[in-house]
C-alpha cells in the first residue's frame with residue numbers, strides 16, 4: 501500500500517478543522533523528507549511492501565487491536581511479517597498484535613488509556629487531536645470509542661512508519677497521522693472537540709506556549725486532556741508556583757524542561773484560560789509499565805532509576821510520576 505495523504509486532504513475541507521489543511525502538503529513533505537531522515541529510504545519500501553492478506557479482522561477496543569486474530573496465515577508468512585515489523589524497532593508505544601505477531605512494546609500504553617478513558621467526555625462523533633501521538637496507539641483506541649475523526653500529529657518519522665504499518669492491515673478507520681509538530685499546526689484551527697497532549701508538555705521549553713497552542717486547536721466548549729510528568733514540592737516549599745527544571749538530564753532524558761507540581765499545572769492551565777480543571781489521575785510509572793522488551797532492546801525505566809531506591813531517578817530526582825488533568829475551553 502502506498503503512503504498517501506490524498507484522503508485526509510480531500511476530507512478536511514468538509515470538516516470543522518478545515519484550516520488544518522493550510523500548507524499541509526508542504527509540511528507533510530518536510531516531515532517525511534528523505535533528505536532530513538535518511539532512514540525513510542529503507543523504511544518506506546518496507547511499509548509499501550507489507551503483504552496483502554485481503555480483508556483482515558481487528559478490534560480497536562482490544563488492548564492490542566487484535567489485528568487478524570481470526571485470520572490464519574502460514575508460519576512462514578508470520579515469520580516474514582515479524583521480520584518486516586522488526587525493521588521499525590524500537591517499538592515504544594503499544595502493544596499491537598498483527599496476524600499472530602505480538603509486538604510487545606516498551607510501554608503498556610493500554611494501561612495509560614485505561615487510566616484516562618473513564619474520565620473523558622465520550623468521543624463518539626468528535627473531532628479529536630492527539631498531539632505527540634507516538635506510534636498512534638492511542639489514536640486507534642480513540643477511534644474505537646467512536647470518534648468521527650482522529651488526527652495524530654507526530655514529528656518522529658519512525659513513529660509515523662509504525663502507524664502506516666498498522667494502517668496497511670486495517671485501513672484508516674477515521675485515524676490519520678500527520679508528520680508534524682504541534683507548532684506546525686496553523687494557529688487558527690479552533691475546531692477540535694477533544695485535544696489530547698499526553699507525554700509532551702515536559703519536552704517543551706515553553707510549557708505555557710504549548711498550552712496556548714493546544715487551546716488554539718480547540719473549539720469553544722471543547723475538552724483538553726493533558727498528561728505530563730509532575731513532582732512534589734520539596735519539604736517546606738509551597739507547591740503553588742513550584743516547578744522543577746532539572747539541572748541536566750531527568751531519568752536519563754536530555755529534553756526534559758519543566759516538571760510542575762499538580763497545583764502549578766492547574767494554575768498554568770487556568771492562566772491560559774481553561775475552565776473546570778480537574779485532576780483525574782496521578783500515577784508513578786511502574787517497572788511493569790515501561791520496560792525493555794524484545795521489540796525495544798535499549799535501556800528502559802529500570803536503568804534510569806536509582807538501583808537502591810526505585811522512588812528516585814538515577815540523578816536523584818523524584819521517580820517519574822504522571823498526572824492527568826481534564827479541562828474545558
Ligand SMILES: Nc1ncnc2c1ncn2[C@@H]1O[C@H](C[S@+](CC[C@H]([NH3+])C(=O)[O-])CC(=O)[O-])[C@@H](O)[C@H]1O
Nearest residue numbers: 593631632633634653654655656681682698699700
Ligand atoms: N513539538 C511537538 N509536537 C508534537 N509532538 C511532539 C513534539 N515534540 C515531541 N513530540 C512527540 O511527543 C511524543 C512524546 S511520547 C508520548 C507518546 C504518547 N502520547 C503517549 O502518551 O504514550 C513521550 C512519553 O513517552 O511520555 C514523542 O513521540 C515525540 O516525538
